[in-house]
Amino acid sequence: MNFLRTLRTGLGLAWRDRFARRVGLAAAVLFTLAYAFVLPASMTNGAVGWVSLRLINWQLALWALALGISMGGVTGSVTALIRRGAKTRTAGAGGGVLIGALTPLLCCGPLIPIIFGFLAGLIPAIGGIGGWTQGFIATHETELLSVALALILLSLVQNARRLASPAACRPSRRHRQRLEA
Amino acid sequence: MQYLGLCDLFGSWGVTPRPHRLRSALQAALLVLAAGIFVVPAPAQAASPNQPAPVAPFLVGGTPRSTATLTGHKTLLWLVSTWCSSCAAGLRVLARHAPLLHDAGLRVVVLRNVGNGGYPGPGIRAFVSSVAPALLRQSNWTFGEATPAFEKAYNPRGYADIYFLIRADGTLQTISGAPAATLGTILGFVGAPFR
Numbered sequence: 549m550n551f552l553r554t555l556r557t558g559l560g561l562a563w564r565d566r567f568a569r570r571v572g573l574a575a576a577v578l579f580t581l582a583y584a585f586v587l588p589a590s591m592t593n594g595a596v597g598w599v600s601l602r603l604i605n606w607q608l609a610l611w612a613l614a615l616g617i618s619m620g621g622v623t624g625s626v627t628a629l630i631r632r633g634a635k636t637r638t639a640g641a642g643g644g645v646l647i648g649a650l651t652p653l654l655c656c657g658p659l660i661p662i663i664f665g666f667l668a669g670l671i672p673a674i675g676g677i678g679g680w681t682q683g684f685i686a687t688h689e690t691e692l693l694s695v696a697l698a699l700i701l702l703s704l705v706q707n708a709r710r711l712a713s714p715a716a717c718r719p720s721r722r723h724r725q726r727l728e729a
Numbered sequence: 730m731q732y733l734g735l736c737d738l739f740g741s742w743g744v745t746p747r748p749h750r751l752r753s754a755l756q757a758a759l760l761v762l763a764a765g766i767f768v769v770p771a772p773a774q775a776a777s778p779n780q781p782a783p784v785a786p787f788l789v790g791g792t793p794r795s796t797a798t799l800t801g802h803k804t805l806l807w808l809v810s811t812w813c814s815s816c817a818a819g820l821r822v823l824a825r826h827a828p829l830l831h832d833a834g835l836r837v838v839v840l841r842n843v844g845n846g847g848y849p850g851p852g853i854r855a856f857v858s859s860v861a862p863a864l865l866r867q868s869n870w871t872f873g874e875a876t877p878a879f880e881k882a883y884n885p886r887g888y889a890d891i892y893f894l895i896r897a898d899g900t901l902q903t904i905s906g907a908p909a910a911t912l913g914t915i916l917g918f919v920g921a922p923f924r
Contacts, residue, residue, distance in 0.1 A: 591818035592910035593890060599910045603818060656815040656889045656907070665886050679847020679887055683812045686889075687848070 558708030559621065562628040572624020579623075580616025587612055587652050590689065594657030611693055615648050618700040625707035637706040644699035651692045655685050776883045778904060782806070782895045783882040787840050789873035796879075800899040802836040803919055807892040807908070808875060808884050809839060810846030811856035815890045819908035824861035826912070826921075831869050833919035840875040846889045894918045 562568050587608045588600040604612075622641045629636045654660055664678025685692065776783050784797045799806070809816035823830065823837070830837065841853040850856070853872045857864055864870050875884070884891055894903040894915065902918060905911045916922065 590814045591907065593815050593907035595907070595910050603909055656810075656813040658886070658888055658906075661886045661888050676847050679810070679842075679844070679889070682889055683810065683846060683848020683850070686812045686814055687850075689814070 554712045555705060555708045558710070558712035559625065559704075561711045562621075562625040562708070565628045565631060568624045568628035568631060571627045572620045574620075575623035576617050576620020578616075579619040580612050583612035583615050583648065584609065586649050587693075589657075590652035590655040590686065594653045594655075594659065596653075611697075614697055615644075615693070615700065618697060618704060619645065621704045622700060622707060625704060625711055629707055629710055632711075634710055637703055637710070640699045640703035640706065644696040644703065647692055647699065648696035651685060651689055651696070655682060655689065776893060776901060776904065778901050780901055781899050782893065782901050785879040785882040786876050787838075787873050787879050788876060789871055794873070799836070799838070799895060801897055803834060803897050804895040805830075805835055805837045805892055805915060805918075806883070806895055807837065807839045808842050808880075808888070808890070809853075809856075810842045810848065810889040811850035811853065812845065812848050813889040815907040815909065817856075817860045819890065820857065820860045820864070822909040822912055823915075824864050826916070827864060827867055827870075829916070829921050830919060831867065833921050834869075835915075835919045836869050836871070837867075838871045838873070840873050840879070842884065842887070842889070843875050843877055843880045846887060 562572065584604055585596050585601050588603040588605075589596050591603045592600045619641065622638070626636045626638060660678045660682050664681070668676075668678075782796055782799070784795060786793050786795050788794070796806070807819075809820075820839075839853065839857070841856070851859070853874060854865065857872055865872070880887070883893065888906060890906045892905055892908065892915075893901055894905075896902050903914060905914055908915060
């Protein structure tokens with residue numbers, strides 16, 4: 549319960565910061581749109597654009613919304629932390645974005661066969677791993693997107709906790725130097 | 730108790746590990762990989778546009794057939810892996826246009842890649858039955874399995890989803906993939922309007 553209160557306090561602080569709120573909302577819209585274009589790329593052999601957006605279904609739309617809103621939250625809280633001169637945590641969110649974007653792009657397109665075809669020329673023992681890798685990605689898309697979402701949410705929680713901690717109210721050394729100057 | 734760090738270990742070999750060395754090594758490896766993709770020649774692919782479609786055997790219900798029998802009709806020869814989402818999406822989209830393709834005289838041959846493209850999955854008929862069962866009753870559609878010789882001729886790189894548009898005279902017109910994204914190409918091949 550204490551954890552939830554801290555989370556709510558942190559996110560509340562980010563929401564009350566008008567600039568951070570605007571940045572977060574804009575990021576949520578942009579990330580949702582970007583995911584709406586990228587997620588159906590698993591059905592287009594990696595082609596992204598109107599061709600992929602046309603194929604979006606309600607499950608992928610929900611994923612795009614969940615990932616986009618979470619990224620909006622991370623961006624908003626990171627903005628609020630930066631404005632307070634506090635340290636931010638974005639590694640988790642970066643990993644989440646990478647997994648979320650690569651999963652549909654690598655699934656059925658030619659990239660993995662080309663890379664593994666080249667590697668198999670150097671190390672014949674890895675021949676055939678490319679197809680297995682693609683098959684694994686294709687059949688575990690939901691799990692991989694869940695990991696991506698979990699990483700982004702972890703980053704959101706870490707940043708919200710930092711916002712809620714008293715240390716976030718203290719200006720950083722660089723910020724203090726700038727204020728003194 | 731004394732703990733040995735990486736520096737102690739490498740130091741005993743006269744090597745000092747530095748973070749930037751690791752980064753440089755990773756960058757070099759990525760460069761080699763990127764260069765290799767473009768420099769290493771593609772496997773000899775017999776199937777190429779405006780050339781006669783290679784003659785290769787495939788299996789339909791365990792019975793051997795040959796691509797030599799495909800001449801005389803415009804043909805969509807499609808290699809799929811049953812785990813691949815672009816294959817399922819493509820099958821759904823083509824099923825929606827099945828009457829149009831039938832009227833245009835297009836024959837569609839869908840073959841499962843050898844070893845299902847390297848990852849287990851349902852057989853070709855079970856796959857079609859789960860995605861677009863009506864296609865199993867279409868007279869102009871054939872479902873089967875590629876053979877290693879077929880894969881060598883048509884899909885040496887092992888793409889999960891690749892198709893060939895073969896003219897009635899037996900020459901290849903187009904090599905592409907993901908029919909859901911390239912439906913216009915297929916409809917253009919049979920002279921049907923793309924909507």
